[in-house]
Each structure stands twice: as C-alpha cells, then as structure tokens.
Amino acid sequence: MALEHPSARPRAASRHRTGTAPSGVIHVNVRHADQYTVVGNHLAQHRVLSLVAIGLALHIQSLPAGARVGIKALAERFPEGEVRIATALRELEAHGYLERSRVRTEHGRLVTRTVSYNRPRTPGGPVPDPPPPPPGRVPVPEPEPVAEAVAQAVAAPVAEPGPAAEAPPADPARQEAVDLLARLRADDPRLLLAERDVRQLAPGVTAWLDRGADPEAVRHALSGNLPADLRSPAAVIGYRLRAGIPPRMPTAPAPAPQARRPDPFQTCDGCERAFRAPAPGRCRDCPPPGGPTAANAA
Template sequence: MARHRDPLRRDISCIAVGLAVRIQSLPQGAKVGIKALAARCREGEKRIAAALRELEAHGYLRRVRDRLPSGRIITRTVFCNRPTALLHSRRPAEAPPQPAKPEPAPTPVPAPMQQPAPGPAPAPMQEPAPVPVCIPTAAPPAPEEPVAPPAPSAPLFVPRVPPPTAPKAPRRPLPQPSELTPDLDRAATAFLSDLHRHAPQFTLSEDDVRRLVPGVAAWLERAASPDAIRRALTDDPPHPLKHPAKLLTYRLTELLPPAPPGVDALAALDRHRPRFTVTPFQTCEDCDRAFRSPAPGHCRDCRETRAAYAQAAA
C-alpha cells in the first residue's frame, strides 16, 4: 500500500491521529458519529468530539446534510484519506491549443546581375532577362501570452470551533480597589481566613489569602455584603474541587458587581421617579380607630352617628 506524505499531519494531535486510524480500519459505510465511536473506543464523547473537530479543521472529515425521501434531514460524516484535494483548489484548465498560423508565401527576390570581366568587346547581342529566385523567409515567432497566476481561493472547510492547540485569550487580572486601606485589608483577610468555616472545601493557604485580598477588597469597596460575597464565591462548586484558589480568582474577576451609584446619579434618579401623594393616618377622637385623612378629626362611622343624633335632636 503506497503512503503519501501529508504536510498537515504534523499539526494534528496524537488523539486525532489515532481516531483517524480507527476510522480507516472500519468497513465502508460504517457509522463514524460521536456516539458510534464512543461505543467502540475507550475515550469519552468530549474527547472524541474534540478530535473530530480537529480532523474536520484539517480537511480529513466532512459533515454533509442530506434530506431523506421522508423529509427528515440527517447529517452524514464522510472521512477523506487525502484531504489535499479538498484544501487546495484545482488548477485552472489549460487553454486548448490554437491552430498554427499559416506561414506567409515566399516573396520572389530578383538576383543581382553578374558583371562580365573586361575583355574584347563582344558582338552586340540581346541581354538575357533576369531569372527570379525564391528565397524563403522565416515567419517571426508569435509573442507568448503571459499566464496569470491562479488567484488564492478560500478554504473549502472553515472550522467553527478552534482546535485545542489554538492560542487562548489572556485572562483578566484580579480586580483591585481604588485604595487598599488598612480597614479594607483587615476585613478582606478576615473574610478569606474564615471562609473554610462556611465551606470546608475552600481551605486556603496564607499565600492564597494574601493574593486574593485585593479582589475581596474591591468587592467590599463596591458595597457588597460579606454574606453576598460568600454566596457568590462558594455557591455550587465543582466536585471534586482541586484548586479552590483558582476558582475564587475566576469568580472574583468575572462576577465583580458594578460600582454603586453616586449622589448625583441618585439625585437624577429621584428627579425622574414618579411622585405619589400618600394620605396620612389619623386617630378618631371618639373611637380611637385609625383612618386616612389629611386633617385630624372623626372617622366616617362617628361622623354619621353624630349627624344622626343632630337630626334626632332637631
């Protein structure tokens, strides 16, 4: 079996190469989906999916959507042994050979007359007519037309998910307070040192506490309560938790609350807030019952009773 050297193989991980060899060993028409390969291999579905995406990015794998006669749309996975023909565009077809141009007919050129040597004057005679001599002339070569280089074409397959070897974006730095005052430093240190009492898996070393103090101080500076910070940092951790300091660093950075609004922002909010007139409560002078009224006096029942007494007396 002849083997072709493929320059793309040196960029593929060993897991993808092993999965490609396993796919090539399957019979023609076998299923090569994620679940079908997971049933044949010891690797899990996530690792097999990452290897298939890597093979698809390098052109070894194609995913084609087909419509069945019933109308259902399915995805067919096609494996290619030679992805070079897929990654590089075909060469442009050569132009058909043009028929050779007919050479021009030879032009007759009269030959020069030879002068006789000096001697005795010959008898007068008629000069012979010049004989035409045909000298073929070569046709000038046709100029060669410049061949334009083929335009670079876009690759046929563009990976939707970057391969595992792609460079990752740099992580955001740990938030810092505007000023790490001694009070903030003591409060953040006490918070981190006491964290293991509420969540035993978050037991930190002294170096981890000193490194995470600015992040907790930034949360405290933004008016976040210790209970809210504790819930945000320790809620639903992964099991098992191998690196609690890394998880706290990530959550302190990504879940940072916004800064509280200033006095001017609150004043602008109050100006745009709708106003409602609230009628105060009053205590009836006769029955001591509470009722709403802008001025003190009697409740409705007491007013009706007084009105009835006044009519009876009249």
C-alpha cells in the first residue's frame, strides 16, 4: 500500500475548463448588453485587407450616423497619420466596405459623403452570403446597425435609363476636359486615372478652360514635375487644379482710333493753284466745268 503525503502542496486549480488548447489564443468572453458593434468574420479575418484597414473599418462601423470620418478627422483621432489612413480607406473602397462620393449640399457646397457597409458589396453582383455555421451551432441573425440603415437610405441607387431612352447630348467643354484628363497617361504612365476620378476632376479642368487657359498649358501644368513617390495621382491633380487655377483673362481694350491722314495736294484744273483733295479736279474757288462762268465767256 502506497504511503500518502499529507504535507504535499495541493495542485493549483486551472482557471480554464478541461479540454482547453495548451497554446494559442484562449477566449474569455463576456456577453455585452449595450455599447457593442456586430462585426462579421469576413472583415475580422479578411485575408487581403491590412490590419490598419480592418481596424479602421471596425471603428467606422461603430460610429453613429453623421460622424466625421475624413482623413484629417481620423488622423487627429489615431496616431497612424494621414498617409496610412488614406491607404486604408482606399483598401476598404476596393473591397466593397466603403463608398465615398462628392455631393453638393442645398447651399451649393461640395462635401464628401461616406457610406459604410457591414457586408462588402461585390461589383456587378449581390452581396455574397456568409459561410454556413459550424455543426452544432445555431446561427443568430445580426442586427442591422442604425448607421448603415441611414446611409443606405441616403445613398439610394438611381435607376438607370432603359435601352430606349436617349442619352443627353454631351457638353463639348466637359468632354474636352474628360479627354484631356484621359490623355495624361501618355505623358506619365502613373497618371492612369479611374473613370470615377476623371468625372470628379473634369469640372476643375473646365474651370481652367473657361478662364482662357490653353489645353496644352493645362496638360503640362497637371503632368509636369510629379513627385517621385506618386501614390495618389487623382489627389495630386485635384490639388493642382484647386491651388493653381489661373485668373480670368482680362477683356481686350478697344483699339484706339487712328488719326486720319490729310488728303494729298492736287493742281486745280481751272486756276492751277495747289489744293488738297482725294482726287484731281477743281478747287473750291473755281466753278465746275460747264458752269455759269464758262457760259458767259463763250
């Protein structure tokens, strides 16, 4: 019979239940009753998005409707800086979690409208269904965030005209601006702009052309002396259009009236005196040929 050792120290009890993995992450979950945000694993475990983009998407989805989510506002809130935040926002746009567009308010001011999607949108198709839950788990429907419902109501899709509808005639000035922006890639391959960027930048080019700027001069002003580490060509061109817009061409003054030259000297056919006249003939003192004086002399 084995002897017991009553003085031996008892084994410390584990805080985790039996069967817990000996390594890796261990979850200690507490159910939230308020102040929480539901995030899908398609975002939290995304295989392509950077960690900054995933965290930024989570932060934006947790904000109330109407919160400021511009680059400068986010840079004031987080230490990553404007460059990394701008890159993360473009990642979210490319993968369907974010949509940014420029709209004009009722007072005529241009503002940026941001729409956040808690499920990514796929171009040209419906939103993909989430993967099926593991066996033995009952799927719980995710509540629709209030911010997303408001954003979807604001960004309601506009019905496109049918095949029979005639397209409105293109504005020649705007078409010239669109063509100028599309040809910038011939000057520098890095200036390959997306169609959405061309539509947003075209009004700025039109303003330059309306002020009398030559199209070739506008092209050189937008494509010349580009930075070596060009990351956002649309942002650089937009800044140049806003900061370097030329003044309006002044109205040309009316030409000054030229002084009338005096008539040349002519020799009078009657008295042979010199006088000024546009053509040869008689002076004022001599009567015309065949007049009363000539009749009396006859």
